[in-house]
Amino acid sequence: MASADKVGRARPLPALATTYEGDDPVLLERIIPLIDTIEISPDAIARSAGKQACLRLEILKEYASVLPHVNFVAHGVGLSIGSFDHWNEGYLRLLDELFESLKLEWHSEHLACTQVADENVGTMLPLPRTEEALDLICTRVEALQKRYAVPFLLEHVICLLPDMPGVYTPAGFINAITSRTGCGLILDAYNLECDVFNQGLDISAFLDELDLAPVRELHLAGGVQHRGFYLDIHSNPTSDTTLALGLDIIRRAPNLRVATYEFLKEAVVLLGHDGICNELARIRQAINNDTT
Amino acid sequence: MTQLERQQRALLDLIKKRGAPPEDVYLRQVANSRQLTMVREIAVWWRAFQIEDQCRFTSRLLKRLECFEDVVINYFNNHRTSPFIEELSQDFLDSLRDHPDWLIRAVSQFELALLKVRADSAVCFEVLWDRNPDNLILALQEHNPLPPPEIGCLYRMQIARNLPRIVSCTREYTTHDR
Numbered sequence: 001m002a003s004a005d006k007v008g009r010a011r012p013l014p015a016l017a018t019t020y021e022g023d024d025p026v027l028l029e030r031i032i033p034l035i036d037t038i039e040i041s042p043d044a045i046a047r048s049a050g051k052q053a054c055l056r057l058e059i060l061k062e063y064a065s066v067l068p069h070v071n072f073v074a075h076g077v078g079l080s081i082g083s084f085d086h087w088n089e090g091y092l093r094l095l096d097e098l099f100e101s102l103k104l105e106w107h108s109e110h111l112a113c114t115q116v117a118d119e120n121v122g123t124m125l126p127l128p129r130t131e132e133a134l135d136l137i138c139t140r141v142e143a144l145q146k147r148y149a150v151p152f153l154l155e156h157v158i159c160l161l162p163d164m165p166g167v168y169t170p171a172g173f174i175n176a177i178t179s180r181t182g183c184g185l186i187l188d189a190y191n192l193e194c195d196v197f198n199q200g201l202d203i204s205a206f207l208d209e210l211d212l213a214p215v216r217e218l219h220l221a222g223g224v225q226h227r228g229f230y231l232d233i234h235s236n237p238t239s240d241t242t243l244a245l246g247l248d249i250i251r252r253a254p255n256l257r258v259a260t261y262e263f264l265k266e267a268v269v270l271l272g273h274d275g276i277c278n279e280l281a282r283i284r285q286a287i288n289n290d291t292t
Numbered sequence: 293m294t295q296l297e298r299q300q301r302a303l304l305d306l307i308k309k310r311g312a313p314p315e316d317v318y319l320r321q322v323a324n325s326r327q328l329t330m331v332r333e334i335a336v337w338w339r340a341f342q343i344e345d346q347c348r349f350t351s352r353l354l355k356r357l358e359c360f361e362d363v364v365i366n367y368f369n370n371h372r373t374s375p376f377i378e379e380l381s382q383d384f385l386d387s388l389r390d391h392p393d394w395l396i397r398a399v400s401q402f403e404l405a406l407l408k409v410r411a412d413s414a415v416c417f418e419v420l421w422d423r424n425p426d427n428l429i430l431a432l433q434e435h436n437p438l439p440p441p442e443i444g445c446l447y448r449m450q451i452a453r454n455l456p457r458i459v460s461c462t463r464e465y466t467t468h469d470r
Contacts, residue, residue: 048376078375084297116304119372122335125303132296160334161327164299165318198327229330266341 013291014218014250016284017073017260018276021045022059024265027273028066034280037071037105038063039260042094043078053090055097063102073217073258074098074107075155075186081140082113082127092147099148105258106216107144108153108186111137111174124157129166129173134180141181153216155186158194158232170201171209178214187212187253188219189246190238194230203245207252215253220246220283221262235267237279247290259287307332308369339373339380340364346381346407350388350400352432357396363388382407394422399432405451409458416452425449425461 017037020028021044040063046053063072079091095107112124127133137154144152156174168176178185195201220243222236238246238261250256261283263271271279302319305311306328314320322328343364344351354360367373367387374380385404391397398421405417421428422441431438449461 043375046376048374048378053376084294084300113300114375116300119304120375121304121307122338122368122373123307123331125300128296128299130295132294136296160331161303162318162321162325227326227330227333229327231330231334233334 011254013287014256014259015071016280016287017217017258018280019260019262019265021265022056022062024268025062027268027276028062030273030277031280032066032069034277034284035070037073037258037260038066039073039075039262040098040102040104041075041077042098043076043091044265046094053094055094055101060101067102071105072102073105073260075260076107076109077124078114079109080112080114081109081137081154082111082125082133083115084113084136085117087140088115095148104150106151106153106184107148108155108184108217110157111154111177112157123160125161126157126159126164128164129168129170131167133166134168134173134176137177138180141177141183145181145183151184151216153184153186155188155219156191158191158230159199160229160231163199169209170195171206175209175211178211183214184216185214186217186219187215187249188221188232189242189249190219190221190223190234191232192245193242194223194232197230207249212249212253213255215249215256216258218246218249218253218256218259219262220259233267234262234264235270237271237275238283243283243286247286250287250291259283307335310369336361336365336368339368339384342377342380343384346377347385347400347403349403349429349432350385350396352435353396353399356432356438357393378407378411395428395438398422398425399428402449402451406458409451409453412453414453416450416454419449419451421447421449421461423447424463 015036017039018031018035020031020038021041042055045056045059047056074095076091076095078088080088098104110124112126114121114124141152154177174185177183192201192203196203220238221234222238222242224231224233224235246259250259261279263276302314306323314323351360354363367384371383371387374383382404385400388396388400398419402419405419408415423439425447427439445463445465447461447463449459451459
């Protein structure tokens with residue numbers, strides 16, 4: 001991993017964020033003193049209401065109850081910005097609802113395809129790094145930027161299938177998107193580690209080539225190893241190596257504002273409230289120690 | 293059809309185990325990869341996890357009958373699965389409406405009716421049982437042996453939101469010697 005100069009010492013420390021998807025007020029009460037920002041996944045707090053999904057009001061009320069203490073960012077799963085035919089308009093209706101309810105600092109989505117011809121793929125497919133995919137993504141990013149008044153960020157996803165043929169390097173493709181559209185980026189330290197393990201990604205070369213100025217947010221998480229793969233099932237504390245990579249990204253990305261510890265709602269029972277709080281404190285401490 | 297459309301449609305077919313073997317070099321590589329097996333496993337695992345959480349009686353019965361995983365895989369491969377858990381669980385249960393096993397049919401349709409009534413459906417649902425449903429549900433809840441079918445009678449159950457306890461059930465004799 002490339003070491004960084006002590007750049008950005010004068011800039012503020014990144015805010016600390018975490019996932020909260022509702023239905024656990026005790027957890028919410030415990031994490032609020034530890035964080036600055038809550039990451040909301042509109043898909044995860046929605047329910048199906050006939051032919052159209054809507055956000056669950058009881059969860060919106062939970063967010064509203066902590067409004068004075070934290071900021072909010074939205075992080076989508078189901079937009080499917082990379083589908084060849086169209087994105088998921090239903091996701092945008094959820095996002096509209098969220099914007100009407102809360103002030104969001106920014107919103108983000110995965111650089112992926114989750115539905116094909118209106119059929120749910122069941123996973124996130126990365127996009128081929130081609131001119132065709134680039135044009136499609138940039139057009140849609142620009143449409144999102146016109147639709148919402150806050151910045152839009154894209155996050156790279158892990159690549160499990162064999163790497164697709166393309167004309168860009170992984171970093172080159174992302175650079176082409178950010179330079180053409182001016183959108184922001186989320187870098188997920190654990191996802192990068194997955195790609196190192198599963199695909200042989202050269203992380204030093206990737207970070208050296210990537211334009212880090214658009215990076216606004218860092219994701220930290222702990223996943224699982226299964227049958228010889230690293231999987232992005234966020235159900236564990238962040239490993240030391242992931243945290244070290246995250247700190248390196250914080251040092252190198254001059255505009256990074258938020259570091260988010262992500263975990264699945266389904267993993268709360270495994271992590272425990274104490275475990276989640278300890279992890280947030282540990283990450284905060286590591287960032288403070290590294291940047292002061 | 294653009295290259296992106298061809299590729300995304302083909303990858304979906306590979307994940308869902310359908311369609312003709314691909315001719316494209318990259319897609320052939322995917323088709324023969326252990327990575328594809330893992331992607332399929334993860335996709336099915338998520339569906340199984342959600343179904344287990346939302347369709348508890350049916351999941352327990354399918355597990356008891358040692359066919360839960362096969363049923364979920366079959367469902368995933370042959371249906372357009374919804375990303376919304378309520379739709380996924382109802383659609384999964386509905387997919388078992390014509391299952392050849394009488395008991396799987398009854399438990400899944402009972403659970404589907406419960407979900408719909410709790411979601412405020414005004415429909416009165418009817419499910420027929422070949423054994424006492426109370427004993428069966430209790431056995432599933434407590435992991436006890438399943439009660440055997442009761443020869444010569446059936447249980448007619450109604451599930452509706454306007455019933456005092458949502459569910460009512462009557463036993464009917466189907467043979468003269470009862």
